[in-house]
Amino acid sequence: MTPVVSAKGIVKRYGHVTAIDHADFELRPGEILAVIGDNGAGKSSIVKAICGATVPDEGEIQIEGKPVKFSSPIEAREMGIEIVYQNLALSPALSIADNMFTGRELRKPGFMGKFFRMLDKPAMEKFAREKLTELGLMTVQSIKQPVETLSGGQRQGVAVARAAAFATKFIIMDEPTAALGVKESRKVLELIKDVRARGIPIILISHNMPHVFEVADRIHIHRLGKRLCTIDPKDYTMSDAVAFMTGAKEPPAQDTV
Amino acid sequence: MTTKAGYEQVLDGSDTNVAQFERRHHTVLERVQHILHNNPTFVPVIVLMLSLVAFWIIAGGRFFSAFNLSLIMQQVSIIGMLAAAQSLIIITAGIDLSVAAIMILMSVIMGNLAVNFGVPPTIAIIVGVIGGMLAGAMNGLLITKIKLPPFITTLGTWSIFFALNLWLSGAQSIRSQDIDEHAPLLKFFGNAINVGGARITFGVILMIVIFVVLWYMLNKTAWGRHVYAIGDDMEAAEMSGIRTERTLVSVYMLAGLVCAVAGWASIGRVGSISPQSFYEGNLQSITAVVIGGISLFGGRGSIMGALFGALIVGVFQSGLRMAGVDVLWQVFAIGWLIIIAVAIDQWIRRVSA
Numbered sequence: 169m170t171p172v173v174s175a176k177g178i179v180k181r182y183g184h185v186t187a188i189d190h191a192d193f194e195l196r197p198g199e200i201l202a203v204i205g206d207n208g209a210g211k212s213s214i215v216k217a218i219c220g221a222t223v224p225d226e227g228e229i230q231i232e233g234k235p236v237k238f239s240s241p242i243e244a245r246e247m248g249i250e251i252v253y254q255n256l257a258l259s260p261a262l263s264i265a266d267n268m269f270t271g272r273e274l275r276k277p278g279f280m281g282k283f284f285r286m287l288d289k290p291a292m293e294k295f296a297r298e299k300l301t302e303l304g305l306m307t308v309q310s311i312k313q314p315v316e317t318l319s320g321g322q323r324q325g326v327a328v329a330r331a332a333a334f335a336t337k338f339i340i341m342d343e344p345t346a347a348l349g350v351k352e353s354r355k356v357l358e359l360i361k362d363v364r365a366r367g368i369p370i371i372l373i374s375h376n377m378p379h380v381f382e383v384a385d386r387i388h389i390h391r392l393g394k395r396l397c398t399i400d401p402k403d404y405t406m407s408d409a410v411a412f413m414t415g416a417k418e419p420p421a422q423d424t425v
Numbered sequence: 426m427t428t429k430a431g432y433e434q435v436l437d438g439s440d441t442n443v444a445q446f447e448r449r450h451h452t453v454l455e456r457v458q459h460i461l462h463n464n465p466t467f468v469p470v471i472v473l474m475l476s477l478v479a480f481w482i483i484a485g486g487r488f489f490s491a492f493n494l495s496l497i498m499q500q501v502s503i504i505g506m507l508a509a510a511q512s513l514i515i516i517t518a519g520i521d522l523s524v525a526a527i528m529i530l531m532s533v534i535m536g537n538l539a540v541n542f543g544v545p546p547t548i549a550i551i552v553g554v555i556g557g558m559l560a561g562a563m564n565g566l567l568i569t570k571i572k573l574p575p576f577i578t579t580l581g582t583w584s585i586f587f588a589l590n591l592w593l594s595g596a597q598s599i600r601s602q603d604i605d606e607h608a609p610l611l612k613f614f615g616n617a618i619n620v621g622g623a624r625i626t627f628g629v630i631l632m633i634v635i636f637v638v639l640w641y642m643l644n645k646t647a648w649g650r651h652v653y654a655i656g657d658d659m660e661a662a663e664m665s666g667i668r669t670e671r672t673l674v675s676v677y678m679l680a681g682l683v684c685a686v687a688g689w690a691s692i693g694r695v696g697s698i699s700p701q702s703f704y705e706g707n708l709q710s711i712t713a714v715v716i717g718g719i720s721l722f723g724g725r726g727s728i729m730g731a732l733f734g735a736l737i738v739g740v741f742q743s744g745l746r747m748a749g750v751d752v753l754w755q756v757f758a759i760g761w762l763i764i765i766a767v768a769i770d771q772w773i774r775r776v777s778a
Contacts, residue, residue: 242666257664259654261724266650271666273647285646 170233171196172338172369178217178227187213188224189393195338200360200370202380202401205390205413211373212342214390218371219251219340220244231337242271248336254343256327260316265289265296267315268330299333300325303359321352328359338369345379357383377406389413397421461773465718465726468769469733472716476737480744488747495623501713501739502628503528503694506687507706508713508731509635510680515714516643517676518656518723519568519575524684525706526586527560532688533590536599536698539608546610554685560586561681565674583707590700599698615693628690635683636732643728652676656723712759713738716766720774737762 175193179186187210195201205211216222218229220238229236231247238244241251251257258267269292275281276288293311300311305325315323324344331339341360345353353376360383364370374380380387381401389396389412396412397419411417451459461467481489507524514521531553538549560582567578604611614628643649651672654662663669692698717734719726738759745755 241664242668245666251664253664255661257661259657259661259665259724261657262650262654266654267665270650270654270662273650275647284641285648287645287647287650 169197171230173218173229173231173371174233175214175218175229176227178214178224178229180213180217180222180224186393188217190227191390191394193218193388193395194398195369195371196386198364198367198369199385200364200372200383202372202374202384202387203390204374204377204380204387204409209390209413210393211390213393214395215340215342215371215373218244219249245271245334248334250331250335250339252324252327252331252339252341252344254346256323258315258323258327261314263312263314264300264318264326265293265311267326268292268296268299268333272334295333296329299329303329303332303362305329305359319352321348321355324348324352324356325359328356328363332363332366332368335368338371339363340371340373342373343375344372345374345376353379377409380409381406389419391415458773458775461769465773466730466733468766468773469717469730469737473733473737473740476740476744480740480748484744484747488744491621491623493743493747495625495629497736497739497743498629498632499624499626499694500743501735502626502632503687503691503703504706504709504713504738505632505732505735506635506683506690507710508717508735509632509639509728510683510687511710511714512717512719512726512728512731513639513643513652513676513680513683514575515711515719515721516652516656516723516726516728517673518659519673520579520711520721521564521575521677521680522579522707523560523564523583523586524680524710525703526583526590527557527681527684528688528691528706529700529703530560530586530590530593530688531557531685532691532698533594533599533700535611535689536604536608536692537593539611540599540603543607546608549608550610550689553688554682557681557683557685557688558678559681561678561684562674564681565677568677569670569673594698594700596700598700601696604692604697611689611698612693612696614690615696626693628694631686631690632732635686636729639683639728648672648675653724656725658724709738712763715770716762718766718770720770721767725774734766 171194173193173195175191178188178191178193180188191210191214193214203211203215213222217224220241220243223237223239236247259270262270274288274291276286280286281288297311303325305322315326318326328341328344331341344356344360348356357379360370360372372380372384384401386398387401387409388398389409391413399409399412399420408417412419477489487493507528510524511521534556535549535553538544538552539546544552564575564579564582567573567582568575614631615626617624617626619625643652651662651667654665654667655669655672659669691703695702713735714731715721715734716737717726717730717732719728719730741758741762742755745758746752
């Protein structure tokens with residue numbers, strides 16, 4: 169089976185600092201791949217290289233077997249790769265519907281759309297409402313309400329729904345539960361599993377071991393700028409994973425699973 | 426819920442209600458705060474209505490005549506157009522100190538070409554309008570490519586454009602008669618239609634058209650949503666796929682274009698072309714924007730607010746003058762208006778959900 173993402177020998181240097189040191193990366197169809205690592209291990213850097221936020225100095229990245237060279241996340245997005253950023257990348261004063269369509273707005277058909285570039289707000293609102301309903305998030309009063317009036321969990325829901333609605337290849341989620349309470353985290357984890365059930369693979373960057381072990385199919389452990397190993401969460405305990413990523417314990421051979 | 430971590434098992438039995446707070450009865454003031462948060466133009470509209478009524482009572486029917494009200498519109502038309510341009514910039518969380526300088530420079534270019542060099546007025550106007558866009562592009566590129574703060578950039582270009590204007594004009598005005606003789610088209614916006622005592626100049630109509638078009642662009646097109654998103658949170662806008670630099674440059678160019686058109690209209694309003702006119706136009710445009718309830722922090726407020734803001738200033742000046750109040754108290758009153766407007770903006774932003 170061709171991996172969805174396959175990266176080999178990625179290197180990224182900032183002056184004297186090597187953020188990524190000949191790192192490999194693989195995401196397989198339909199899986200949730202958790203990426204864990206100590207602070208500064210470079211887990212964000214490798215994911216940024218995959219989605220075009222940084223351009224690696226060396227190495228090759230393939231998406232579904234085809235080599236790609238993204239120079240911005242916008243290019244990655246055009247290929248159907250969506251990112252849920254830790255700070256969510258939502259505009260607080262704009263409505264839920266506006267936020268879901270930022271950068272890919274729908275225009276009215278016919279004359280008004282073509283010559284006056286008028287937005288098709290009813291269509292955008294209908295689509296946003298459908299997507300939120302599918303993910304069981306339509307607890308908000310109105311799709312037109314500004315995002316700043318939502319709770320933290322609801323905002324996270326909007327960001328995940330936006331990604332799920334437009335992703336065709338895969339979704340990257342950066343610490344989706346970090347800012348949430350226990351119950352809201354639970355809701356977001358269910359959401360992540362829902363998205364996987366639709367066949368969209370997910371790269372999950374997280375610090376939260378219980379969450380990682382609950383949802384991940386495989387765990388990519390990053391240490392000192394490279395992939396240390398990947399493990400199956402069913403074969404190891406959380407303490408093992410922490411031991412590997414801090415260097416307290418020898419890892420299994422690379423790519424055991 | 427299949428594979429919950431052990432310590433979370435208890436959640437199944439937990440209270441399924443989301444945090445409930447005592448539903449306090451909302452006070453009238455809180456409701457007002459909410460309504461204003463959703464409709465940022467209400468404040469300037471209410472203030473405009475109240476001030477019209479107040480000056481009607483104080484200064485009498487002479488103030489509230491069709492003629493005087495249309496005169497106020499004429500008086501605010503040029504500053505109103507500059508305020509429209511300024512609103513675009515302020516919604517992106519920027520500020521443009523060069524709007525009036527662009528306007529005067531372009532009116533001087535139009536006048537010089539048409540009157541002193543015999544260029545056909547149409548061509549002179551087109552050159553001026555393109556010049557306005559280039560001046561705006563210069564601001565926009567300095568801000569996005571060299572990453573200079575808008576305040577500093579436009580402080581610099583204000584001086585640059587003002588100096589160019591003095592150089593091109595030789596610090597000389599172009600006389601009204603010369604314009605009439607060589608290029609009457611430059612005074613087009615000084616023409617007026619008279620309806621029942623009111624004198625509506627084409628400049629006033631142009632100002633309203635500019636506001637309506639910009640309102641449409643900001644609220645009904647993707648470009649407009651992007652402008653608000655950039656002002657709201659630049660980084661988030663960038664990450665959600667907006668080409669922020671390109672959009673910002675387009676905003677500054679559009680503002681420059683509006684300023685150049687205002688320059689053309691100013692020739693009709695003033696009659697002559699003076700390199701020294703509208704020297705306070707920058708600050709007056711910011712005043713109108715702020716009184717109109719557009720947040721200086723960006724991303725909030727409707728451009729129509731700036732129109733009402735400009736009108737409020739005009740109404741105060743006219744009303745106080747007719748009530749026989751010294752000019753210094755007009756300035757005093759405008760100062761308080763600005764402070765109160767910003768205070769109200771801050772209060773509205775603190776709205777609780």
